[in-house]
Amino acid sequence: MKFNARDLARLIAKPDPQLAAVLIYGQDAMRVALKRQELVAAMIGPQGETEMRLDRMPASDLRRGGAALLDAVKAQGFFPGPRVVLIEDATDIAHDAVAGAVKDWRAGDAQLVVTAGALKATSKLRKLFEGAKQAGAVALYDDPPSREEIEAALHKAGLTQIDTDAMRDLVALSRALDPGDFRQTLEKIALYKYGDPTPLNPEDIAAVAPSSTEAVVDDLLHAVAEGQSALIGPLLVRLQAQGVQAVTLAIMAMRHFRSLHAMSCHPGGPSAGIQRLRPPIFGPRRDRLLGQAQSWGLPRLERALTELIEADLTLRSASNAPSMAVMERALIRLAMLVRR
Numbered sequence: 001m002k003f004n005a006r007d008l009a010r011l012i013a014k015p016d017p018q019l020a021a022v023l024i025y026g027q028d029a030m031r032v033a034l035k036r037q038e039l040v041a042a043m044i045g046p047q048g049e050t051e052m053r054l055d056r057m058p059a060s061d062l063r064r065g066g067a068a069l070l071d072a073v074k075a076q077g078f079f080p081g082p083r084v085v086l087i088e089d090a091t092d093i094a095h096d097a098v099a100g101a102v103k104d105w106r107a108g109d110a111q112l113v114v115t116a117g118a119l120k121a122t123s124k125l126r127k128l129f130e131g132a133k134q135a136g137a138v139a140l141y142d143d144p145p146s147r148e149e150i151e152a153a154l155h156k157a158g159l160t161q162i163d164t165d166a167m168r169d170l171v172a173l174s175r176a177l178d179p180g181d182f183r184q185t186l187e188k189i190a191l192y193k194y195g196d197p198t199p200l201n202p203e204d205i206a207a208v209a210p211s212s213t214e215a216v217v218d219d220l221l222h223a224v225a226e227g228q229s230a231l232i233g234p235l236l237v238r239l240q241a242q243g244v245q246a247v248t249l250a251i252m253a254m255r256h257f258r259s260l261h262a263m264s265c266h267p268g269g270p271s272a273g274i275q276r277l278r279p280p281i282f283g284p285r286r287d288r289l290l291g292q293a294q295s296w297g298l299p300r301l302e303r304a305l306t307e308l309i310e311a312d313l314t315l316r317s318a319s320n321a322p323s324m325a326v327m328e329r330a331l332i333r334l335a336m337l338v339r340r
Helices: 005-013 029-044 059-064 067-074 092-103 124-131 147-156 164-174 179-192 202-208 215-225 229-241 246-265 270-276 283-316 323-338
Strands: 021-026 054-058 084-090 111-116 135-140
Touching (some): 005 135, 021 029, 029 084, 029 111, 054 067, 059 084, 067 084, 067 092, 084 092, 092 111, 092 124, 147 179, 164 202, 202 283, 215 229, 215 283, 246 283, 270 283, 283 323
Parallel strands (some): 021 111, 084 111
16 A cells, blocks of 8 residues: 555554554655654554564565564564564565565564665565555655644644744744754753743744854844944954854855845845745744844845955955954944944
């Protein structure tokens, strides 16, 4: 049988004891591993591996024939309960052994969970699972998790009250992070909110979401964009003490103002433009960037980018001017520009 992502989600929520085998395959090994882990845990329960009801078998062992696999499927465990035989990284070489185990499978035998990389439509292993009545195959593509999958993961972690804006930020975050990183972020959120009865909000997500820049650099760029010229000098001294180079600051300032420019260029205005930024912006920082874009306006943002390009060219040229002083003057000019 062919399964889709929703079928797999239902199978994880309620395993089918009459299903002999499941094949999970896809290009992204992390996605396959995460779903395989969820499915196996659902089949044998939280104590299944401790009670030795999970038998792992390398796919390379199946080259010598299917006798060992059939013995593992038919074996009786010491502890009562459902059993699973797991075969990882399978290829078409495993077809004959798996086909024999599926053909001889009877109710009460261990269920097979097989994982594989990307399989073509002509793959014998894939055809076996798609054509068998007691087996199923599901392909995992590089699509981000759906809103329903995110909600299910949060509910499983005990978070049932989720603010609408928080869910919007989580959906955006799921499209920017790898599956493993996003899952770790959800676990951090659950720990962060442990014992807190208030609904999950964007500020909570911003507190634990991966940060792409250092806090001091963020403070500097916000000070420039908000016209706080008096803060630029002290912040630059701190960054210089940390070993940050002027060229690095120029690049990051350019990135910041390009984001503001992209927001302002959107036909729907900055509020619509900020939805398109990648990586996504969360919580208070989102409101802050939105306010900066609205304060600057498109003409002044274009002038700001021109100033930054000129400063960057000066830094990369053979000029004898002190690099940090060049950057400081450029940032002060920008801060004064927004105050006009």
